[in-house]
Amino acid sequence: MPDTLEKPCRGLSEQIMLYAFNELGFWRRRKLKSHLRRCADCSATYQDYRLLNAGIESLGKKRLPELTLQHVLLRTLGATATSKSVRPTPVVRKWGIAVAGVLLLLVAAAIWQTTEKWNHRQYSQAEIQNAKAEVQTALGMVGKVMNRTQATLANQAVTQNIARPVWQGLEMALKPLMHGG
């Protein structure tokens, strides 16, 4: 490419460029070709653009580095994979149940031990006396409740066994009178 730019003939600059870049139609190309054979300035311009086209074509395409691509995939597909709720496999589930069972057993053992200790506690005389009194009061209350329950049940028995049949008998006897009257 020369250091100074040749000026092509008026109106041909665009056509020359298109021709150099293989974008000119058949008839215009034919016409321009014959002009280029005669005109030195236009021919020089054409050579400039032809070289420019060759230079551009040799630039070539680039390949995205694998590392960059991997980084992108990790930030997109990788992120969704980790954000998904992970369903435990049957093996993991079995082990989970086993561990939970063991933990439950440990907790139960701990509770049992503490209650055992509580059971083997030494009580003072006063505490025992108090407990006896409370138990007697409670037993008294239970007795009262039982008596009342018995009385209620007896009343119910009277209603069911005597009162209801008598009432039903009366109803039967009075029925014709009530309807006929």
Next chain:
Amino acid sequence: MNENLMRTLRFTSIVNQYKDRIFTYSCYFLGNRHDAEDVSQEVLLKLWQHLDEIRIGSAKAWILITTRNLCIDFVRRRKRRGQHVTCSAAIDSESEPAGPAELSPLEMANASSLSEQIAKALLQLPETQRGVLIMREIQDLSYHDISNALKLPLNTVKVYILRGRMALREILAKSLKAELHDA
């Protein structure tokens, strides 16, 4: 099929299809491989976030416009921080060779040395022209595709490309002149 699985499949398919396109655009737009990696990553993460809003068949347009917008944002942030645009020497490493057709070996050699200068010259273009030129020249998109993706009139796209090429030619001529002067 599970909804999450469908989403993942769609995402991976779009990523596989467009990841290099995103990176190529960012590389040439920003002139720096490291920054391009950051922007590409940002685009892909955004894609994941907005995947449900992107209609089937419009992923390409969404990616192109998002990459362009994020690149412009990145350049503006860089300017605000007072960092100047530099063309990284590592920009051409690991690129796929794309030999131009119908060129002699001498022209091929010239073209490869020229490609570095073009990469630098691209950074001097206005953002709109640069973006459209990268899409057209490096990503091989048609005028129509660019117009659809960027929601620009077809003629505007053509004008951007035309002016971009003219500007590139001028910048390269100037840089060659400066090199000759230094020598």
